[in-house]
Amino acid sequence: MAVSDHDLIDAWKHVLTLSKLEPGQIVTVLTSSTTHPQTLSTALTAAQLMGAMVNRLDLPPVNGEKALSRDALAYLGTTPLTGNRAAIAALKESDLVLDLMTLLFSPEQHDILASGTKILLAVEPPEVLVRMVPRLDDKERVAQAARRFEGKKEMRVTSAAGTDLRCPLGEFPVIQEYGFVDAPGRWDHWPSGFVLTWPNERQTSGTLVIDRGDILLPMKRYAQEPIRVTVEQGFVRSIEGGLDAELLSEYMASFDDPEAYAMSHIGWGLQPRAQWTTLAMYDREATIGMDARAFEGNFLFSFGPNNEAGGTRTTACHIDIPLRRCTVSLDGDTVVRDGKVLDGFTYSTAKEGA
Numbered sequence: 001m002a003v004s005d006h007d008l009i010d011a012w013k014h015v016l017t018l019s020k021l022e023p024g025q026i027v028t029v030l031t032s033s034t035t036h037p038q039t040l041s042t043a044l045t046a047a048q049l050m051g052a053m054v055n056r057l058d059l060p061p062v063n064g065e066k067a068l069s070r071d072a073l074a075y076l077g078t079t080p081l082t083g084n085r086a087a088i089a090a091l092k093e094s095d096l097v098l099d100l101m102t103l104l105f106s107p108e109q110h111d112i113l114a115s116g117t118k119i120l121l122a123v124e125p126p127e128v129l130v131r132m133v134p135r136l137d138d139k140e141r142v143a144q145a146a147r148r149f150e151g152k153k154e155m156r157v158t159s160a161a162g163t164d165l166r167c168p169l170g171e172f173p174v175i176q177e178y179g180f181v182d183a184p185g186r187w188d189h190w191p192s193g194f195v196l197t198w199p200n201e202r203q204t205s206g207t208l209v210i211d212r213g214d215i216l217l218p219m220k221r222y223a224q225e226p227i228r229v230t231v232e233q234g235f236v237r238s239i240e241g242g243l244d245a246e247l248l249s250e251y252m253a254s255f256d257d258p259e260a261y262a263m264s265h266i267g268w269g270l271q272p273r274a275q276w277t278t279l280a281m282y283d284r285e286a287t288i289g290m291d292a293r294a295f296e297g298n299f300l301f302s303f304g305p306n307n308e309a310g311g312t313r314t315t316a317c318h319i320d321i322p323l324r325r326c327t328v329s330l331d332g333d334t335v336v337r338d339g340k341v342l343d344g345f346t347y348s349t350a351k352e353g354a
């Protein structure tokens with residue numbers, strides 16, 4: 001169901017308050033051809049209600065003729081900002097950018113963040129944004145999960161379906177996604193609620209079994225039958241199974257880029273308001289699938305770029321695959337067992353945990 005302007009303005013004001021927006025600060029709302037009109041209009045209204053100086057920067061879409069999907073997270077690397085000095089200058093001069101276009105995984109995003117600008121990505125449908133409006137609890141839970149990585153040398157992931165993967169750790173930072181940007185230079189994504197990092201370059205080895213019901217993104221498909229992926233020295237060496245395996249394999253091959261097969265981020269979902277079932281309720285192009293990336297207890301892994309974590313791989317091919325029913329441990333410290341998060345976290349009873 002749709003949500004009212006009132007509810008979405010309220011949600012924006014909540015997120016902007018958590019993001020420490022101050023009166024007189026400059027907010028630039030970044031839009032393109034796929035920006036949702038209600039998300040845009042309510043963002044502009046909420047920021048103005050909070051006393052910000054508000055701009056809108058609309059950029060033409062790019063990559064349409066190269067990508068095989070209109071999902072902004074499917075084809076990465078170049079963005080409408082690439083080479084656009086004037087637009088980048090405006091965003092660097094802003095205190096907060098509300099990205100309703102998708103800059104994620106772009107070199108320009110890092111350039112803008114380095115200037116101290118905060119960037120909040122928000123491209124899911126309005127009702128998804130309202131359902132998963134971030135709470136302080138979300139930040140606390142994700143921060144608690146991030147602390148479990150401290151000093152750990154290896155993530156081990158296993159499942160009854162046959163996954164058995166070893167990911168040496170330590171070369172890359174741990175990234176917390178909790179839905180608001182409460183520090184200068186921070187990027188986040190509303191909605192979210194998960195923790196992720198990158199395995200040490202070229203060191204991941206083992207088997208990933210994408211079981212029936214696990215989700216393939218950006219395909220936005222539930223796998224109908226198991227896909228068996230072998231990984232050696234940080235790169236995918238084989239993808240075996242039935243039609244889903246063939247679709248995944250052919251899609252990745254179409255980029256003709258060896259970096260598409262590199263291990264990208266790994267982590268687990270912590271958002272109880274995200275649901276594994278949601279993807280079945282939406283047309284494929286209506287969402288980018290954040291319920292799938294954030295649902296509590298998933299093991300989310302990814303193939304492709306690592307520039308988000310400071311690496312040099314900027315391949316356009318980006319695959320995100322959340323698995324159910326995995327056991328994830330960090331040097332023997334089990335953080336998820338059979339798809340259940342083991343953190344004993346209790347949510348505050350305060351309204352929205354604000």
Ligand SMILES: O=c1ccc(O)c[nH]1
Binds near residue numbers: 293
């Ligand atoms: O929020 C996101 C979205 C996609 C992704 O791969 C990582 N984080």
